[in-house]
Amino acid sequence: MTVDRDQVLRAAAVALTRKATSTMDEVAKAAGIGRATLHRHFAGREALVRALENLGIQEFEAALDAARLDEGPAGDALRRFIGEVEPVAGLLAFLVTENQLFEGEEMNDGWARLDGRVSALFRRGQEQGEFRIDLTPAWLTEALYGLIGSAAWAVQDGRVAAKDFQYMIAELLLGGARRSVEQ
Amino acid sequence: MTVDRDQVLRAAAVALTRKATSTMDEVAKAAGIGRATLHRHFAGREALVRALENLGIQEFEAALDAARLDEGPAGDALRRFIGEVEPVAGLLAFLVTENQLFEGEEMNDGWARLDGRVSALFRRGQEQGEFRIDLTPAWLTEALYGLIGSAAWAVQDGRVAAKDFQYMIAELLLGGARRSVEQ
DNA sequence: AATGGGTGAGACATCATTGTCTCATTCGGG
DNA sequence: CCCGAATGAGACAATGATGTCTCACCCATT
Structure with missing residues (x-):
């Protein structure tokens, strides 16, 4: 009931x-x-969206925790995170495009915390010589969000297979489209 | 007047x-x-959005033409295209998220034509051994759109410098975040 | 079986946006 | 200089979504 x-x-x-x-x-x-x-x-549409925002932040944070970003090579940690975040990708894509969330001054500081953790992962990868340093952690973070959104949308539309979600994002973000000697 | x-x-x-x-x-x-x-x-909001869609398609197509996708290495062609598409990136990001455009059956077939040209570029890169073949042209196309949108948003928000627009997208999409021997 | 909290359906006023119209004004071409 | 076309401002009705309320009903607990 x-x-x-x-x-x-x-x-x-x-x-x-x-x-x-x-x-x-x-x-x-x-x-x-x-x-x-x-x-x-x-209480209203506003409250509903706010609740969704909190849910999204919470699940995002849970994915970060489950991925154990501090352990092992940064690339592997990133792969784990992408796998964990897949179930929430659609919600995150919605929240990101709901730009009215970020207009007011009362922006949920959860986003900043999440951005910080993701950026830190990329920074760690750079400091340990695993990632290139000419792409800033801020941009890599934005790019990761964009790829997650694109992939979620493409899967939802049937343009790519759902099972390839993690692989496609991780491979593109880490290795790029260019054929290189390693791989 | x-x-x-x-x-x-x-x-x-x-x-x-x-x-x-x-x-x-x-x-x-x-x-x-x-x-x-x-x-x-x-005539109304609908007509306005449709006009914007046509404008976006037109400018996108112009950018494709100006980039001469068939000439030279596919990677270079991609770089040229990203440079050309920069001024319309914001508009494209809006149109892509305006998903109601794609609900009706009367979807503007211009998008399919553009998708085809971009996919063809990635396919050419694969056939000529320049791009890896485990990432499908469809996914690379989606990813390119996503990165363009993310970059446009990040620049608009001041999180990354506008002058780095082309470099960031092209380097990430082509080379990825991982440090490799070439580069 | 009685009771009470939670629910669904619908009525209702309110509000914001849209689309249309009128009219005075202004700008530019002839 | 004058006339006509286009504009801006505002009024107006129509529409759709929102938020609140009532009331009958159902289900779980007692």
Whole structure:
């Protein structure tokens, strides 16, 4: 009887990922509940998006933890992270394009923390001689986000196979398109 | 006196790139004209977005032409293209996220044509032994779009320098983050 | 079986945006 | 210099989404 808030959030994430301008009514239907109930759990659309933001940050952080970024070669850590982040890729793509989140001054500082951890991984890779130093950690971080979003979108659209998600992103980000002697 | 339609479109592109949900009133103000005039030139918001789509496709195609994709090494051609596409990167990022464009069946077939030309470049690079073959042309095309969008956003936000736009994208896409013997 | 909390459906007012219209003004070509 | 076309500002109705409320109903607990 009682609605599972977390389940509603995940359904909302799917609906909004598919169409960012979905109405509260569409979100409610996607979650299999009534619009009134949706409003009972989230004061409004704003609150819903904020809750999704928190969920996304939380899962992103969980993926970072599970990937153990500090252990082993930075490239391997990056591969682990991409594998862990795959289930949330669609939600993250939605949140990133929801640029109104980043307009106000009340920007969730969780993003900065996540950016910091990802940047730190790239920096570690550079300091240990594994990554090239002419591409800044900030850019590598942005690029990783962009590739994750692109891959999530391509998989959702059936242009690439879901099973290749981790491989495609990691190989492109680490090795690039150029054929090199190693590999 | 008479409004320059092309100039209005470019102003609209800037406004909508910055905030995808900008109202017609905001777009009009951004273009320095009245809302009534905006409606006189574009029958409605739908028509405006369609016009922007056509503009984006046209400029994208112009960038492809200017880059002479068939000439020389594929990597060099890609670099030229990235340089040429830089001025339209923001508009393209907006159009790609405006996924409602791709819901209806009346999807502008210009996108397929552009995708084809970009994919062909990657395929040529693979056939000539310049690019690795374990990453599909379709994925490399998606990745290129994603990186262009990420870079445009990062530059707009001041996280990376505008002058590095071409270099960052090309180096990452071609060579990847890993340090390799060549380079 | 009785009870109470949570829910779905719908009604309702409110609000923002859109699209259309009018009218005064202004700019440019003849 | 004058006339006409295009513009800006504002009024207006229509539309769609939002947020709130009521009420009947269902299910779980007691």
